[in-house]
Amino acid sequence: MATHRTHHRRIKGVVEAAESPDAPEDGPDPRTAPWPSYDPGEFYDEMVGPHGVPRPAAEALWRHFTELGPEALSERQDAADREMRAIGVTFTVYEGSTGVDRPWPFDIIPRVMPSDEWQLIESGLVQRLNALNLFIDDVYHDQRAVSAGIVPSELVAGSPNFRRECVGVDPPGGIWAHICGSDLIRDGDGTVYVLEDNLRVPSGVSYLLENRMVTKHVFAEMFRHYSIEPVDPYVGRLANMLASVSPSTGDPTIVVLTPGIYNSAYFEHAFLAQQLGVELVEGSDLVVLDDDCVYARTIDGLQRVDVIYRRIDDLFLDPEVFRPDSMLGVPGLVRSWRAGRVALVNAPGAGIADDKKVYSYVPDIIRFFLDEEPILATVPTLRCSDEDSRHYVLSNLERLVVKPANESGGYGVMVGTQATEDEMASTAKQVEEEPNRWVAQPIIPLSTAPTLCEGEVAPRHVDLRPFTLLGPEGAYVTRGGLTRVARQAGSLVVNSSQGGGSKDTWVVDTRGGDSLPLNEPSGSGS
Amino acid sequence: MNDHGVGDHDHPDHPDHEPNDVASDLQPKEPTMLLARMAEAVYWAGRYLERAEGTARIVQVHTDAHVDMPVGQDVGWEPLLSIVGVDSEFAERYSHAADAGAADAAEEDVIEFLLRGEENPSSIMGAIASARENLRTARPVIPREAWEACNNLWLVCSDNLAETDSRQNRVQWLRRVIAGCQRINGILLGTMSRDEAMSFLLIGQNLERADLTTRVLDVRSDNLHPQRGDDPYDVVHWMAVLRSLAAYQPFRRAMPARPQGGSTLRFLLQDDRFPRAVSACLTETRAHLKGLARAEDAIEATTNAAMVVASAAVPRLTLGGLSEFLDEVQVALGEIHHHIDDTYFRPAFVGWQPESLAS
Numbered sequence: 001m002a003t004h005r006t007h008h009r010r011i012k013g014v015v016e017a018a019e020s021p022d023a024p025e026d027g028p029d030p031r032t033a034p035w036p037s038y039d040p041g042e043f044y045d046e047m048v049g050p051h052g053v054p055r056p057a058a059e060a061l062w063r064h065f066t067e068l069g070p071e072a073l074s075e076r077q078d079a080a081d082r083e084m085r086a087i088g089v090t091f092t093v094y095e096g097s098t099g100v101d102r103p104w105p106f107d108i109i110p111r112v113m114p115s116d117e118w119q120l121i122e123s124g125l126v127q128r129l130n131a132l133n134l135f136i137d138d139v140y141h142d143q144r145a146v147s148a149g150i151v152p153s154e155l156v157a158g159s160p161n162f163r164r165e166c167v168g169v170d171p172p173g174g175i176w177a178h179i180c181g182s183d184l185i186r187d188g189d190g191t192v193y194v195l196e197d198n199l200r201v202p203s204g205v206s207y208l209l210e211n212r213m214v215t216k217h218v219f220a221e222m223f224r225h226y227s228i229e230p231v232d233p234y235v236g237r238l239a240n241m242l243a244s245v246s247p248s249t250g251d252p253t254i255v256v257l258t259p260g261i262y263n264s265a266y267f268e269h270a271f272l273a274q275q276l277g278v279e280l281v282e283g284s285d286l287v288v289l290d291d292d293c294v295y296a297r298t299i300d301g302l303q304r305v306d307v308i309y310r311r312i313d314d315l316f317l318d319p320e321v322f323r324p325d326s327m328l329g330v331p332g333l334v335r336s337w338r339a340g341r342v343a344l345v346n347a348p349g350a351g352i353a354d355d356k357k358v359y360s361y362v363p364d365i366i367r368f369f370l371d372e373e374p375i376l377a378t379v380p381t382l383r384c385s386d387e388d389s390r391h392y393v394l395s396n397l398e399r400l401v402v403k404p405a406n407e408s409g410g411y412g413v414m415v416g417t418q419a420t421e422d423e424m425a426s427t428a429k430q431v432e433e434e435p436n437r438w439v440a441q442p443i444i445p446l447s448t449a450p451t452l453c454e455g456e457v458a459p460r461h462v463d464l465r466p467f468t469l470l471g472p473e474g475a476y477v478t479r480g481g482l483t484r485v486a487r488q489a490g491s492l493v494v495n496s497s498q499g500g501g502s503k504d505t506w507v508v509d510t511r512g513g514d515s516l517p518l519n520e521p522s523g524s525g526s
Numbered sequence: 527m528n529d530h531g532v533g534d535h536d537h538p539d540h541p542d543h544e545p546n547d548v549a550s551d552l553q554p555k556e557p558t559m560l561l562a563r564m565a566e567a568v569y570w571a572g573r574y575l576e577r578a579e580g581t582a583r584i585v586q587v588h589t590d591a592h593v594d595m596p597v598g599q600d601v602g603w604e605p606l607l608s609i610v611g612v613d614s615e616f617a618e619r620y621s622h623a624a625d626a627g628a629a630d631a632a633e634e635d636v637i638e639f640l641l642r643g644e645e646n647p648s649s650i651m652g653a654i655a656s657a658r659e660n661l662r663t664a665r666p667v668i669p670r671e672a673w674e675a676c677n678n679l680w681l682v683c684s685d686n687l688a689e690t691d692s693r694q695n696r697v698q699w700l701r702r703v704i705a706g707c708q709r710i711n712g713i714l715l716g717t718m719s720r721d722e723a724m725s726f727l728l729i730g731q732n733l734e735r736a737d738l739t740t741r742v743l744d745v746r747s748d749n750l751h752p753q754r755g756d757d758p759y760d761v762v763h764w765m766a767v768l769r770s771l772a773a774y775q776p777f778r779r780a781m782p783a784r785p786q787g788g789s790t791l792r793f794l795l796q797d798d799r800f801p802r803a804v805s806a807c808l809t810e811t812r813a814h815l816k817g818l819a820r821a822e823d824a825i826e827a828t829t830n831a832a833m834v835v836a837s838a839a840v841p842r843l844t845l846g847g848l849s850e851f852l853d854e855v856q857v858a859l860g861e862i863h864h865h866i867d868d869t870y871f872r873p874a875f876v877g878w879q880p881e882s883l884a885s
Contacts, residue, residue, distance in 0.1 A: 088662075088677035253559065261663060273666035279561050280666045298559045299722060299870045300819050 124376030166349035173472030229479035288332030480505035572730030679706035
């Protein structure tokens with residue numbers, strides 16, 4: 001831990017250096033702050049620093065809100081809600097067995113990050129995804145990381161995400177996880193941590209893009225005065241990456257594979273297909289013939305498909321090798337992929353690297369495969385399979401987050417400070433029965449951001465999901481990401497399936513003074 | 527992606543410039559493809575949008591005509607059910623009313639059924655909801671604005687359903703539907719590439735139009751027979767027929783006679799320039815089919831339907847046999863749909879081999 005600690009200070013350092021923590025004499029007067037009673041308390045706030053002074057990157061926005069006044073803010077929120085509804089941005093929640101389309105919850109107050117901090121995060125994310133891909137490729141080939149003692153062999157062999165069908169396969173460029181949606185959080189002192197690497201079918205990028213579009217309409221004037229990094233290039237980068245892994249020469253035929261209209265992320269699948277200008281297929285639209293190639297059923301007959309951006313989980317992909325009862329997949333798809341006749345993005349088996357036990361080894365994985373120190377911090381993680389750790393976890397439940405190693409979406413997670421006695425007892429019992437399934441982490445006090453809650457602006461906890469693309473021709477990270485926000489005061493749950501909202505994230509250039517004309521008299525910010 | 531990875535930061539002014547075009551980037555993708563399932567979705571979206579608009583026009587005109595009729599001579603609300611072809615479903619649903627001794631279908635029940643019943647795909651709300659579902663499926667192949675306009679139409683119409691309660695506000699609501707459908711059509715015509723997806727959408731639209739026109743004629747002609755000679759309301763009836771198909775003004779400009787049975791039939795069946803005349807719909811359908819591969823059977827069925835319509839002896843039909851004739855047209859229209867469905871939406875891929883394997 002000690003060695004990479006110095007590295008995350010670099011990120012923190014950026015924040016602190018820009019903060020001018022001492023007497024804010026030439027900063028804005030707190031009495032002219034847009035929300036005089038706004039108080040994030042002990043938490044790190046994304047917009048407001050010590051003494052109620054806005055962070056430099058957010059200062060122009062802060063002033064703008066002061067000029068705008070609270071009523072105009074509410075009006076613009078209404079306008080944004082109307083627009084989200086009109087353009088049909090929805091997500092599906094399940095009430096019992098029926099899916100209900102809900103309008104996408106969006107808070108108009110952007111979360112602002114300075115571009116120099118963002119650059120560091122970007123390099124950290126690319127470093128991580130490179131290392132994880134080397135690790136996955138190693139898992140399905142020589143397992144050098146296991147032989148070298150970097151990760152224990154049961155971590156690989158015992159993982160439910162290990163796919164023996166993938167052993168020995170060589171996807172183009174040795175890349176398995178082409179698209180990663182990382183979850184980042186910031187703790188009380190401003191340090192940014194990676195909380196999860198989502199390498200299977202991460203979702204949310206469509207909401208990131210739509211949030212920006214709506215924000216551009218709602219705060220059109222801000223975009224004239226602020227140098228805000230664009231998010232639109234993502235789609236073009238995604239298209240290039242998908243084309244770059246095609247097994248055929250010539251124009252590749254690319255499709256997005258969805259489980260169908262009842263899937264909770266269907267909106268995103270349709271959105272991406274539309275943006276990419278490719279077909280959105282379901283399993284029944286595809287067929288694998290004796291030549292091991294994948295074909296789509298088109299109005300002109302069968303047509304060869306080269307690249308499949310699949311949004312179906314591994315186990316439902318191909319009833320020939322995985323779950324035989326899957327109606328969503330395509331029989332023979334894995335056979336075709338193994339034969340190198342079709343590219344699957346992400347590749348099957350990539351999930352081996354995103355379970356929460358592997359997570360705790362990622363710093364060592366980075367050092368082993370890249371011979372570099374990790375740029376981004378990892379939350380200290382106790383593996384309950386280890387006896388000392390288990391003992392510590394069981395006697396400190398109220399101070400820890402205990403979570404199953406192989407679940408995603410926030411299921412089965414126990415937050416010690418918020419759990420009831422019964423919930424704690426139940427978790428303790430499960431940890432004792434199946435210690436292998438559980439890990440524990442300290443409770444990170446997530447940073448807050450100003451959020452409009454029933455007409456009042458109040459601090460709410462946030463996380464951040466940027467998206468990273470990795471192909472044989474290079475890497476790309478979205479500028480910013482999807483900021484998810486807990487709607488209830490004090491809540492740490494940001495998942496939209498559990499009532500969380502979202503924000504646009506602005507990566508702003510704070511280096512050029514002329515990019516902040518709203519900021520003339522101020523001495524800070526450059 | 528190419529050489530511009532994360533190292534872009536050295537060029538903050540051009541953080542995302544793409545590599546220059548290479549020659550191959552200037553050539554259109556070859557081949558493009560259209561999934562059978564997508565083709566089916568846009569075809570049905572075209573049909574349902576047309577159904578929503580057509581039904582709205584018919585109900586609107588009927589409400590107006592109802593006002594013009596002398597007390598005791600009004601035709602009631604059942605004809606609307608026949609036009610939409612839902613008499614039996616309606617009878618089943620509202621059998622309790624009949625049991626209670628009510629001889630005629632009540633206005634509010636008919637309106638409820640034709641406008642609001644989202645579970646009834648022939649109702650206006652049902653047609654809009656189905657069009658929306660199909661466009662949602664087809665989002666990747668239609669302009670984003672068209673999907674948004676349809677979503678918006680659905681939202682506005684369901685939010686304002688209460689307007690349909692009174693005759694006065696109902697007109698407002700129906701106008702919304704008509705304007706909303708026209709807006710979607712406008713977006714499609716103005717921004718969608720004339721590709722295969724567009725062809726399927728327009729084929730669906732034209733077949734539905736032709737179908738609606740024959741239904742309107744069928745029902746109206748049945749209970750609006752010209753046997754009364756100089757009955758002043760005869761003209762009112764035929765004007766209503768024309769109005770419910772937005773055909774009154776085009777009729778006046780194109781035809782020398784005042785609206786009566788013969789001239790109206792001639793115009794709505796055989797005119798080649800008015801887009802809701804059956805003949806014009808078939809001409810359009812055939813033109814779009816000609817741009818598709820493997821359309822031989824569907825084109826033949828279209829030609830056949832056009833022959834049936836063209837060979838109608840209109841003067842004789844006004845004296846009788848109109849209903850049988852219109853049935854014949856409807857069967858011919860059904861044949862076109864049947865061939866399109868077989869050829870494109872449910873093709874037998876079994877045993878089909880790509881060229882690379884066949885050679």
